[in-house]
Amino acid sequence: MSLSILIIEDNEQNMYMLSYLLTNNNYKVIKAFNGRDGLNLAHNNHPEIILLDIQLPDMDGYEICLKLRHNGLPKNTTIIAVTSYAMGGDREKAIEAGADGYLEKPINPDTFVSEMEKIYNAKQ
Template sequence: MKRVLIIEDDDNNYVLISDLLTHAGFTTQRAGTGEEGVRMALEENPYLVLLDIQLPDIDGYEVLRRIRDSQPDGAMPIIAVTSYAMSGDRERLLAAGCNGYIEKPIDPLRVVRQIRDIAGVAP
């Protein structure tokens, strides 16, 4: 099974995303802070990372930068899952190094397909 690291501080968002991914055949891990997320991403080497941008310690941009700096090949897909929905936010996150962008609130009927499409995972 492909393991997904979900860096998310909100319990409800984590449970929803984790349940959807588990039902789709993934295993999940959770990091509740940015610092924990960086550490887990680098130590655990998950198949992909779902990254909230608004975290309680360091923001998602810093998490993204640290992971990308430590793994310059960019092989680990990182998908922003965020309520940032202002004009240009998607483009800024993609330019910063995210492989994809999913807006909150997520659409449970589409999110797994979006993740598979972005990460190149067959159903």
Template structure:
């Protein structure tokens, strides 16, 4: 079963993302902040990480930097999940180490297909 870590501080967004993933047979682990995400990554392996960029405390870019600098974690595929939709943002996230970018609000009709396209993309 596909295992996904979702790091999202907005409860409504988290509920929607988790529902869509679980409804499509994926195992979902949820966390609302970056520090907890890094702790979970020390103990568990995931097929994909959906990472909100605007998190309280440690933001998503800092979480991503920690993941990519850790030899035991850097192989994990990370997708930016964010409302940042300015021109150049996608390239910024890819350059920082993400394998992809999903903008919010989510397009429910394409979300699962998009998530599946990122599986193992950056391994």
């Protein structure tokens, strides 16, 4: 059984790269290009992993993460912030909002999937 991953990302190039890497590694990919769609898709599909950009057009990733954690999402869902918003304290802010991990952009295509799996496996 392949795990499902919801990607919440507004940048089309980033969405393409993440989708490509994950589908090639036998993951089922669900795409959302904004926070509202991401919240709806998360609650309708219950993905095992959510990859969440922090800078989105309608609400920031911290707010989305808080909503996901407090609105009925299964507790074992792994949320990973994937962002170029890499200022001091951002990793801690993402974890405080409910993320299980934090990966910086630009992602390394050679290591991204294994880094994501490491965060996922640590939670299981």
